[in-house]
Amino acid sequence: MKAAWITNPRSGDLSVSVGDTDAPVPQDDRIVVDVEAVGLTFAEPTWATNGTLPLPDGSQRASPVIIGHEFAGRVAVTGSATSGFSTGDRVVGLIDFWRNGAAAEQASVLPGEMTHLPDNVSAVDACTLPIGALTAWQALFDFARLKKGETVLIHGGAGAVGTFAIQIAKDAGARVVATARGHDAVALCRKLGADHAIDTASERFEDVAGPVDVVFDTVGHDLLERSWSFLGRGGRLVTISGEAEDAPSPERAAALGIEAHWFIVKPDPAQLAEIVARVADGRIAVQIDRTYPLSDARKAFEEAESRARRGKTVLLVREAAGS
Ligand SMILES: NC(=O)c1ccc[n+]([C@@H]2O[C@H](COP(=O)([O-])OP(=O)(O)OC[C@H]3O[C@@H](n4cnc5c(N)ncnc54)[C@H](OP(=O)(O)O)[C@@H]3O)[C@@H](O)[C@H]2O)c1
Numbered sequence: 001m002k003a004a005w006i007t008n009p010r011s012g013d014l015s016v017s018v019g020d021t022d023a024p025v026p027q028d029d030r031i032v033v034d035v036e037a038v039g040l041t042f043a044e045p046t047w048a049t050n051g052t053l054p055l056p057d058g059s060q061r062a063s064p065v066i067i068g069h070e071f072a073g074r075v076a077v078t079g080s081a082t083s084g085f086s087t088g089d090r091v092v093g094l095i096d097f098w099r100n101g102a103a104a105e106q107a108s109v110l111p112g113e114m115t116h117l118p119d120n121v122s123a124v125d126a127c128t129l130p131i132g133a134l135t136a137w138q139a140l141f142d143f144a145r146l147k148k149g150e151t152v153l154i155h156g157g158a159g160a161v162g163t164f165a166i167q168i169a170k171d172a173g174a175r176v177v178a179t180a181r182g183h184d185a186v187a188l189c190r191k192l193g194a195d196h197a198i199d200t201a202s203e204r205f206e207d208v209a210g211p212v213d214v215v216f217d218t219v220g221h222d223l224l225e226r227s228w229s230f231l232g233r234g235g236r237l238v239t240i241s242g243e244a245e246d247a248p249s250p251e252r253a254a255a256l257g258i259e260a261h262w263f264i265v266k267p268d269p270a271q272l273a274e275i276v277a278r279v280a281d282g283r284i285a286v287q288i289d290r291t292y293p294l295s296d297a298r299k300a301f302e303e304a305e306s307r308a309r310r311g312k313t314v315l316l317v318r319e320a321a322g323s
Helices: 128-145 161-171 183-193 222-230 250-256 269-280 294-304
Strands: 001-008 011-020 033-037 070-078 090-093 106-109 114-116 149-154 175-180 198-199 212-217 236-239 259-262 289-295 311-318
Touching: 001 294, 011 114, 011 294, 033 090, 033 128, 070 106, 070 128, 090 128, 090 269, 114 269, 128 161, 128 212, 128 250, 149 161, 149 222, 161 175, 161 183, 161 269, 161 311, 175 183, 183 198, 212 222, 222 236, 222 250, 250 259, 289 294, 294 311
Parallel strands: 149 175, 149 212, 175 198, 212 236, 236 259, 289 311
Antiparallel strands: 001 011, 033 070, 033 106, 033 311, 070 090, 090 114
16 A cells, blocks of 8 residues: 655654555454545654654564554444444544554554544544644643633644644633734634734733633743743643653642643544534634645655644545545
């Protein structure tokens, strides 16, 4: 089958290659999915799960390391020990980062990593949800415990995760302040429902945002650093930028009387189903930045380096993806 993989993560060649490789072998506890579309996260080639670390069982990860862990498609083969899914079902899901992703004609998925997809949500839109939207959902609800009436400051509101975070927080009854870079990005944040959008190129959020209960950071660096002292006692800071070694210090959080969390999104079919339902009924709109055919996966990563990103970039694996 055709697939896109990281050329050689262990030797440090983090470019993306496209070629032919073996299709997944059906297994009793797995479901083989005919992939239609895959969401891209451009930091993916640098992740330690790609083979620079041993697998959780101590073994080395096999090559090729296929990218693209959030997908939408149709069930092709169900394992004898799986339940809840039948051949032909439309599905959307998130494959654990230690295993091969879905930027391929077929992917091997555990039933607990995916949920059903209704006919009125396209595969292109759906494939952006299991990382883009689920990360925002887990940050806002599992970690920040955001409540109706609270104010959340979202850094990077025009990005893949940020565009969902604005809408999910608004839908939950929160007041939303978002940061973004440039006029168009700020306008997008407002269009998605941000009550206040701040252009970090010309304004400091500290000067204009007012008190907030929660900061959700998708940018890192200076914006994250300045957010620590911006939160009052009882505030919650959640960041997804950087790697585990960059995670916020619990001692620093305790000294300031705030909570601080870094996490990696986990598959959660029940939460994903809640998100899919909101897309199906129009409460959440998906922002597609660009689409590329699977054969242009390398180009997608190369071009991402040098352009502003507004929402999610998607790889189209099969023609049915946009329908
Ligand atoms: N831990 C997890 O589970 C998890 C899950 C998903 C993503 N992530 C990570 O989270 C980060 C965001 O992911 P993403 O997919 O949303 O990336 P993305 O689509 O590139 O979005 C990042 C956004 O932040 C904006 N930005 C950058 N610097 C800014 C600044 N100084 N002020 C305001 N906005 C700024 C970018 O704007 P420009 O395009 O104009 O620079 C872009 O719109 C990445 O590092 C990704 O690897 C982690």
